[in-house]
Amino acid sequence: MKLAQRVKALTPSSTLAITAKAKELKAQGQDVIGLGAGEPDFNTPQHIIDAAVKSMNEGHTKYTATAGLPLLKEEISEKFKKDQGLVYDASEIIVTNGAKHALYTLFQVILDEGDEVIIPIPYWVSYPEQVKLAGGTPVYVEGLENNEFKITPEQMAQAITDRTKAVIINSPSNPTGMVYSEEELRALGQVCLEHDILIVSDEIYEKLIYGKAKHVSIAQLSQELKEHTILINGVSKSHSMTGWRIGYAAGNKAVIKAMTNLASHSTSNPTTPAQYGAIAAYSGTQEPVEEMRQAFEERLNIIYDKLVAVPGFECIKPQGAFYLFPNAKKAAELSGFQTVDDFAKSLLEEVKVAVIPGSGFGAPDNIRLSYATSLELLEKAVERIHQFVESKMK
Known part of the structure; x- marks a missing residue:
């Protein structure tokens, strides 16, 4: 074969x-x-496990809407309001089979053959492969060790071509653990706005911050940046739910709709009891x-x-x-x-x-x-x- x-x-x-x-x-x-x-x-915290078991005992073992349970999307929306002051309605959120699936689906719907995505080095191992699977071309920009592995606005500007479609920002970062400051994000965001580049902000580690560092989402810095950003997140790292496979994306309504349409032909919906577990993760004790x-x-x-x-x-x-x-x-x-x-x-x-x-x-x-x-x-x-x-x- x-x-x-x-x-x-x-x-x-x-x-x-x-x-x-x-x-x-x-x-x-x-x-x-x-x-x-x-x-x-x-x-996984016990109250989350209990909620999933309860949902199954109550018969919640069937298909759900492709983009996720309405109640879970409400909880995700509330989380954005509470943590970042961001407002997303249900049509701007899709629940996926893990944050990795959110990223995969996003690249599938935004990239055409030859479109370029700027990927800072060091990068999470799946970013380049997902871009390539969507027909895109990874463009690497090295975050130097003497700059805490973070890329600069000047480096990003030099990497931009007429085929540049998006840039990935992962903060806190896998594998480095480094966190972009608000000032650094504003500067990178300004370059993206000037060149009309989509920002893919992977914030899966946002709850794991140490010392005096603070997590800032680039989408919360201005309405214009919010409109240019697709947020990627999930409960895997924050609530120790890696095997439950619940992630999500939030952003432009047309992009989210396209992702939902694609997911309807690939996964149908995220696992139903896992979604009930995620509802408990966000609605219950932190x-x-x-x-x-x-x-x-x-x-x-x-x-x-x-x-x-x-x-x-x-x-x-x-x-x-x-x-x-x-x-x-x-x-x-x-x-x-x-x-x-x-x-x-x-x-x-x-x-x-x-x-x-x-x-x-x-x-x-x-x-x-x-x-x-x-x-x-x-x-x-x-x-x-x-x-x-x-x-x-x-």
Whole structure:
């Protein structure tokens, strides 16, 4: 069977591949510590689970409207009002099978063959692949490490051509954990307005912010920017509901309608009991969200100091999400490896620590470590990495 060209060009998700390999080794009885997972290690809060079970017992197991339950869209709308002061009505919101599905569907409806999407480096692994699947062309702009991996308005302006359709802004960022300030977003937004470029604002990590950092949505900065922005979000990271697959997009009514039409021919609707769980997530207590955020911040503050003590590791302290993204080039060289990819591979093979090579995010000198695991395991993992580098240096 001959496969379509569009899938032949796809690069498999490095994050899922490493996580799968770590789980495979664990199943074989090996003492593997997996730092590759992009999901909280907390269970979904009980009141959300109870709401989903209750919905099923009450017979809510059938199709829903393609764009999601009206009540869930009301809760999402209320969340926008409360958190960002943004007003979206039901026709401007679509509920999807995870935020990844929202992004995929969005690119399918806005891109024609050859349209360009500006993607800052480092990037989440699925952005370029989704753009390519829609016939678009990724245009990469490198967020320099000395600028906290964030791109500048000047860099964006230089990347714009007459084929530029959109730019992706992910704040807090996966994989870096960096957060764009209000001032930085205003400057980037001004460039987008001048060139009539759609802003795809991925805010899935908005609830996981640390220190003095503050999450700002570019859509809340002005009405004009709101009209030029499609917001992407979901309950996966904020409420530890990764497996429930509930995300959403909000923005231009015509774009949302097109996304709804496409979804009607692909997924029909998001999973019904999961939508009832998401209603409870937004309408119920937010204490578990804050408890989880505090736990992540505590882990970050403890493990960061230990990580930067590893010979050859350099790392900017993240302000959000649950990832550390150290530059490991010197550590790899000190350990006798030509590439960071080889260094990461040996960490898994020799000391059973699974990290994600930065090459999957467009940053081959870095590795991504998730601290969405217990502090005990994090400390043990970093100790293994430290000992591994020192042993190779001898």
